[in-house]
Amino acid sequence: MPFLPKDILDIDSLTPEQITYILDTAVGMKEISQRPVKKVPTLRGKTVILYFYEPSTRTRTSFDIAAKRLSADSISLTGGSSSAVKGETLYDTAKNLEAMHPDVLVLRHSSSGAPYIMAKAMRCPVVNAGDGTHAHPTQALLDMMSVRENKGRIEGLKIAIIGDILHSRVARSDCIGFTRLGARVTVCGPSTMIPKGIESLGVDVTTRMEEALTDADVVMMLRIQKERQSGFFFPSEREYAALYGLNARKLALAKPDAIVMHPGPINRGLEIAPDVADGNRSILLEQVTNGVAVRMAILFLLATGGKGSGGVQHADVD
Amino acid sequence: MRMWIENALVVNPGGSGGRLDVCIEEGHISRMVPHGSENPQDAVCRETSVRIDAEGLVLVPGIVDMHVHLREPGHEYKETIESGCRAAAAGGVSAICPMPNTRPVNDNAQVTSFVLQRAKEANGVEVYPVGAISKGLKGIELAEMADMQQAGIVAVTDDGRPVSNSLMMRRAMEYACSLGLLVISHCEDLDLAAGGCMNEGPVATRLGLSGIPNAAETVMVLRDIALAELTGARVHIAHVSTRESVQAIREAKARGVAITCETAPHYFTLSEDAVEAYDTHAKMNPPLRSRADVEAVRMGLSDRTIDVIATDHAPHSSVEKDVEFDKAAFGIIGLETLVPLSLKLVSDGVLGWNDLVEKWSIHPARLIGIDRGLREGAPATLTLIDPNREWVLDPSALQSKSRNTPFAFWNLCGKAVLTMVGGRTVFSERNLS
Numbered sequence: 001m002p003f004l005p006k007d008i009l010d011i012d013s014l015t016p017e018q019i020t021y022i023l024d025t026a027v028g029m030k031e032i033s034q035r036p037v038k039k040v041p042t043l044r045g046k047t048v049i050l051y052f053y054e055p056s057t058r059t060r061t062s063f064d065i066a067a068k069r070l071s072a073d074s075i076s077l078t079g080g081s082s083s084a085v086k087g088e089t090l091y092d093t094a095k096n097l098e099a100m101h102p103d104v105l106v107l108r109h110s111s112s113g114a115p116y117i118m119a120k121a122m123r124c125p126v127v128n129a130g131d132g133t134h135a136h137p138t139q140a141l142l143d144m145m146s147v148r149e150n151k152g153r154i155e156g157l158k159i160a161i162i163g164d165i166l167h168s169r170v171a172r173s174d175c176i177g178f179t180r181l182g183a184r185v186t187v188c189g190p191s192t193m194i195p196k197g198i199e200s201l202g203v204d205v206t207t208r209m210e211e212a213l214t215d216a217d218v219v220m221m222l223r224i225q226k227e228r229q230s231g232f233f234f235p236s237e238r239e240y241a242a243l244y245g246l247n248a249r250k251l252a253l254a255k256p257d258a259i260v261m262h263p264g265p266i267n268r269g270l271e272i273a274p275d276v277a278d279g280n281r282s283i284l285l286e287q288v289t290n291g292v293a294v295r296m297a298i299l300f301l302l303a304t305g306g307k308g309s310g311g312v313q314h315a316d317v318d
Numbered sequence: 319m320r321m322w323i324e325n326a327l328v329v330n331p332g333g334s335g336g337r338l339d340v341c342i343e344e345g346h347i348s349r350m351v352p353h354g355s356e357n358p359q360d361a362v363c364r365e366t367s368v369r370i371d372a373e374g375l376v377l378v379p380g381i382v383d384m385h386v387h388l389r390e391p392g393h394e395y396k397e398t399i400e401s402g403c404r405a406a407a408a409g410g411v412s413a414i415c416p417m418p419n420t421r422p423v424n425d426n427a428q429v430t431s432f433v434l435q436r437a438k439e440a441n442g443v444e445v446y447p448v449g450a451i452s453k454g455l456k457g458i459e460l461a462e463m464a465d466m467q468q469a470g471i472v473a474v475t476d477d478g479r480p481v482s483n484s485l486m487m488r489r490a491m492e493y494a495c496s497l498g499l500l501v502i503s504h505c506e507d508l509d510l511a512a513g514g515c516m517n518e519g520p521v522a523t524r525l526g527l528s529g530i531p532n533a534a535e536t537v538m539v540l541r542d543i544a545l546a547e548l549t550g551a552r553v554h555i556a557h558v559s560t561r562e563s564v565q566a567i568r569e570a571k572a573r574g575v576a577i578t579c580e581t582a583p584h585y586f587t588l589s590e591d592a593v594e595a596y597d598t599h600a601k602m603n604p605p606l607r608s609r610a611d612v613e614a615v616r617m618g619l620s621d622r623t624i625d626v627i628a629t630d631h632a633p634h635s636s637v638e639k640d641v642e643f644d645k646a647a648f649g650i651i652g653l654e655t656l657v658p659l660s661l662k663l664v665s666d667g668v669l670g671w672n673d674l675v676e677k678w679s680i681h682p683a684r685l686i687g688i689d690r691g692l693r694e695g696a697p698a699t700l701t702l703i704d705p706n707r708e709w710v711l712d713p714s715a716l717q718s719k720s721r722n723t724p725f726a727f728w729n730l731c732g733k734a735v736l737t738m739v740g741g742r743t744v745f746s747e748r749n750l751s
Contacts, residue, residue: 012524089641111642112526113596132644134526169526196529197520 004301007119007126010135011176019181022297023145029300030293032069043072046103046303050076051093052129054110058264058288059129059138063106066295072103072303090114094121103303107131112169125302133169139263140173142294144181146287147218150259155182160212160254162244163222163271164233166193170263171222175201188212189222189244192233209244213253220261221246224271237270247273251281259283322364325353326372326702329671330379330692331680340377341367342698345741350694370748372702375735378675379690380412380699382682383653384473385502385556385580385628388414388445390436391429392421397633397719399433402653403442405631405718407745409654410701410734413444414631415686417477418455425450425461427469434470442744443737444699446472446686448502451490455479460490464497472686475502477556478603478648482508484541491551500685502554505538505563506604515644517590517605525593527643530605532560539563543570546577554685555579557630559604561614568623578685580626583652583659584724586615586668592724598639598646599724602632616668625681627674629656633720651718654711658730661705665731702736709733 004018011019032040048067052060060076067074088096090109097105098121105126107115112132119126130136148154159178165171165187175198178185185203187194188211199205206212213219224240234240251260260272260282268274277284321342328338334350341349341363351360388402397405399416406414416433418424424433430447437445449471450461456479463474474494480503481487487503494501511534516522518529539555543566546553558564558581570577584602589609592600600606618624632649639646660678663669669677683690692700708731713721737745 091640109642111644113643116596117642132526133528172524172526195523196518196531197523200520201524 007115008137008298008302009115009119009126009128011137011140011173011180014137016180019141019144019177022141022294022301023148025297025301026141026145026290026293029296030290032296033289033292038069039071040069041071042300043067043070043103043303046072047101048072048074048104048106048299048303049097049102050074050106050129051097052076052108053079053114054108054130055079056108056130059108062288062291063129063295066292066299069292070296070300072299090117091121094118098122098124104299127298127302130169133167133172135173136169137173138291138295138298139170140177141298142287142291143174143220143261143263144177145290145294146261146283147259149286149290150283151217154178157183157217158215159183159185159218159220160188160216161185161220161222162188162209162212162246164193164224164228165189165198165222166195167225167228168222172201174220175203179203186212186216190234190240193228209250210253213250216254216258218259218261219246219251219254221272222263223265224267226267241270245269245271245273246276248276248279251276261287264288320363320367321370322367323370323372323377323702324364326375326377328377328692329675331672331676333691333693338377339364340692342738342741345698347692347694347696347698350692370736374704374706376671376703376705377692378701378703379679379692380737380739381410381656381678381701382413382686382688382690383411383629383631383656384415384626384682384686385582386414386416386631386653387419387633387649388416389633390420391432395719396635399436399445400440400442401717401719402631402633403437403440403445403744405651405653405716406443407737408717408734410657410703410737410745411443411653412699412701412737412739412744413446413688414653415446415448415472417448417475418450419477419479423450423455424448424466424471425453425455427462427465430466430469430471443739444688446470446688448473448475450474451476451481451501452486457481457483457486460493463494463499467497467499471499472688473500473502473554475504475556477502477504480504480506480508480538484545487542488545488549491545491549491553495549495551500552500554502556503538503542504556505535505542507534507537510534510537514605515601516593517607519590519608521590521593525596527593532562532607532611535560535604536562536566539566543567543575543577546570547575550576553577557582557585557604557628558615558618558624559585559607559611561611564614564618564623568618568621571623578625578681579623580628581615581619581624582628582630583656584650586612586619586663587659588612588724596643597724598641598643599650599722599726601643601646601648602630602650603648616663619663619677620668622673625677626685627656627660627677628682629653631718633718634722635720639722650722650724651716651720654716654718655723655725655730657703657734658732659725661732698741699739701734701738703732704735705732707731707733707735
């Protein structure tokens with residue numbers, strides 16, 4: 001079995017085998033959440049710190065539940081309650097948290113690259129729960145898990161990622177993860193929101209939504225932040241929705257069995273029409289469920305030194 | 319004390335060069351004669367001097383670094399005038415031009431005088447301050463340039479806080495022109511660059527860092543070329559980093575515009591790839607650019623579009639640098655790596671020794687109106703360089719108070735072994751007694 005690196009900071013540093021290994025482990029973890037008693041003693045006595053420098057409800061809750069279902073003690077620190085507001089540097093925070101002997105540290109931060117500072121300063125594994133506009137590896141993993149679950153594979157699929165690519169760490173991690181597992185990824189959005197040189201990640205680029213959607217197996221919509229309008233990225237929500245919003249008519253261009261995804265939270269009626277978000281092609285809520293499973297897998301693999309054997313799915317977690 | 323530098327390879331554009339013996343007396347060069355001269359007078363002089371065997375060494379006119387930040391007054395924990403002078407001397411640099419972005423800003427004669435007073439006390443290399451264009455670098459009112467000139471500034475600039483208002487820049491150029499002052503322009507369109515922390519492109523996209531496009535520099539280079547043509551002022555473009563800027567300046571020079579420019583060693587040595595792994599020591603403004611830009615800068619040096627090599631020595635402490643990349647300060651120190659990084663241009667065939675010395679000494683000296691060049695009767699302001707010395711840059715051994723260099727633990731080749739200012743030895747590796 002391939003061992004994982006000490007930290008999960010991005011998708012770039014994971015091989016296809018390691019990604020598959022995490023996804024396989026997550027499949028076993030998912031079953032735990034379906035039991036009447038949703039808790040196993042696997043990480044009893046382990047401490048997981050959730051340091052959320054930047055606000056987040058969904059990802060923090062997901063990690064928190066994942067830790068608790070494995071019986072780890074999880075502690076949440078948020079930007080407002082942390083010493084960051086008192087002017088402590090990230091390095092000093094890392095050293096102080098380190099002194100409390102956590103077993104895993106999960107970090108969400110507004111600065112790209114911040115988890116690397118944390119990982120360098122700490123002996124325990126660090127999981128990047130989203131940094132700036134750089135990476136969101138656990139989101140990419142849960143996306144890959146959800147696609148694999150629905151399509152039975154990732155290799156050879158056509159995946160369209162549509163919206164604000166420029167400001168999206170999810171888009172970057174998804175581009176890297178899906179292409180690494182052999183999918184063909186097309187990113188699409190207004191030119192103002194396509195970062196320069198994104199082709200270097202091995203993806204196709206288009207500004208025409210129809211082109212991105214045609215024959216797609218997977219349609220991933222990204223959240224558009226309304227405040228971007230003031231940065232000259234698009235003229236109005238109305239025009240954005242007309243050009244890049246997903247509705248049933250546009251979705252018809254994709255394959256008949258195409259699935260619709262979104263990392264959330266969604267803007268109903270802006271990037272995604274309500275009937276599409278709630279429709280039978282949408283797997284938005286499965287993504288959320290799988291998020292817990294993927295995070296359980298990662299906490300388990302890292303807290304046990306990545307030495308979870310093939311028996312993870314059954315023996316070890318019971 | 320009379321000093322006899324023996325058998326140095328003298329590189330002295332516009333003057334005598336080759337294998338010479340140079341005699342230094344009372345702060346001046348008293349003799350420059352071919353090595354092995356049989357002249358009995360020379361023999362006597364040699365025998366009665368402190369002799370420095372300079373075989374294998376290169377002697378050049380004192381290097382002038384026309385773009386440094388010394389942080390005094392205001393941020394003495396990063397660098398003082400004294401420590402900056404020591405760093406310069408150790409790097410083989412005999413004169414430095416500190417930028418006005420201190421606290422308070424050097425926008426009046428009192429601050430200029432303070433800087434010069436401190437420099438005098440430091441008794442190290444020569445210090446020629448650069449004054450602000452606008453009061454407080456705010457780009458609203460002109461600073462008292464004539465008063466500062468009286469006090470000793472050699473140029474004006476708002477450097478890192480460039481003048482955005484084109485009318486103000488026009489007036490600044492016109493006013494400086496009437497005083498004969500050089501205008502140094504840090505070319506950056508602040509709107510285009512806003513929020514950026516590295517070069518825009520694939521590396522920034524992969525790292526999720528917001529980018530600064532080449533155009534942020536180039537549009538202002540083009541503006542300032544147009545304003546230089548309009549006003550007739552002497553305009554000098556600071557730290558050129560993009561291929562488009564090099565091309566714009568090349569074309570302006572061909573048209574006869576009175577424009578000059580500089581680049582810094584990091585722009586011809588490193589590309590944006592150095593930012594990989596979020597190394598804040600690779601964060602500077604303008605940012606490290608693509609490999610194509612690095613090539614264009616080297617070409618610009620080679621074809622004489624770029625007149626000057628200056629370091630943009632920008633000391634910062636770990637407080638500003640050991641933080642998240644987007645929060646880190648811009649800038650790196652450069653005085654003590656100038657010589658080896660520039661010499662790489664010679665070994666790579668980009669520049670000949672004469673070209674290099676022009677960009678180190680002759681051109682910047684001319685721009686700020688000081689004398690450089692080795693000849694009998696001239697002040698003995700010179701640098702002796704061992705071009706073959708291989709060494710490893712140990713940041714803890716630097717003279718600068720700051721350690722923010724991307725070249726830590728690099729294997730470098732070439733080092734200053736003696737720096738002399740008006741006959742005073744300000745740095746020496748050897749025991750001269």
